[in-house]
Amino acid sequence: MIYLQLFLSFMQVGLFSIGGGYAAIPLIESQVVNNHAWLTMSEFTDLVTIAEMTPGPIAINSATFVGIRIGGIPGAVIATLGCIVPSLIVVSVLAFIYYKYRSADFMKRILKVIRPVVVSLIAAAGIRILSNVAGFGGSIDWKGLILFSAAFVTMKTTKVNPVLIMVACGVVYLLLGIIIR
């Protein structure tokens, strides 16, 4: 039963994450944190952090991480399968259409309408992650909030590798925690 739930949940992630990369984040959050409570918001944010630091698509990373926690190695395999089954079907259909008509224009037009929605969904997930870090709605974590602002400004004004920014944030937070406490 748990395997079926894992499969169906990650199948939805695979089927509806349109637009690559970050588009999967709000979907994984919705399945894993809200629908099934397999992870807390904090654990989910850790997962996004880990996924950002390791190679591989975030959906596959998440399927493995959550699958193992809920159903061991078989859980990981089943969740990952769930993730790629929609791709197998939809990509095959699109490839068939492409080789028949040699044009991907129709799909491009549809994507243009989906993109603004996906962008907003990613932004909303980002704000929820931020409010988890900074403790909005509870006691504000000033160290987290200041680090976020510094990281955000660095991202916007320089071309420093995002992974480096993340690691730097981790180290600074640890040092602040040891010194200030």
Added chain:
Amino acid sequence: MHAKKPRMTNVLWMLFSGMFYISAFTFGGGFVIATFVKKKFSDELGWIDESEMLDLIALAQSAPGAIAVNVAILVGWKVFGVIGMIASVLGTILPPMIILTAVSFIYNLIADNMYVAMVLKGMQAGVAAIILSVSIDLAVKVMKEKSILYDALIVAAFVLSFFFKVNVVFLIIAALLLGVALAFFRRKGVLR
């Protein structure tokens, strides 16, 4: 693709190992992976010609799911049918599966440690900054299209998702239906 007809096991092994290598060592998401796949299978091995490869990458980006997996499906299928597809998809998903399996065991052991928790908390602040920075870039790109419809969709989707907590899947299906309807009408010449 039948021109040279190299031995089947050879081709399958090269599909698997090529994708495995790219997937294990490429950071930075689907678009970066797609570039490496093109380099390997078009420029280096010459199995798929360049313009077709670019079309396949565009296709992979328009389909749902991870771009890396979609590229692997198309390249594997193009090179050696269904078996080729299985080989290249396996090569693509095994590295992240192995790495995340190891990470999740380590995470369970060390996440409760006070110092590890502090590092993770700090990194979460960084991740929030990355995601919000990326979504602002994406939003600016959409707004450059100067379409009232797209701008309205940005606002509406954000309000519905963030304040009204409308299900993500529901919002994407709604956008998909709207996109299909608009593309259809435009084709018929009803709009523009």
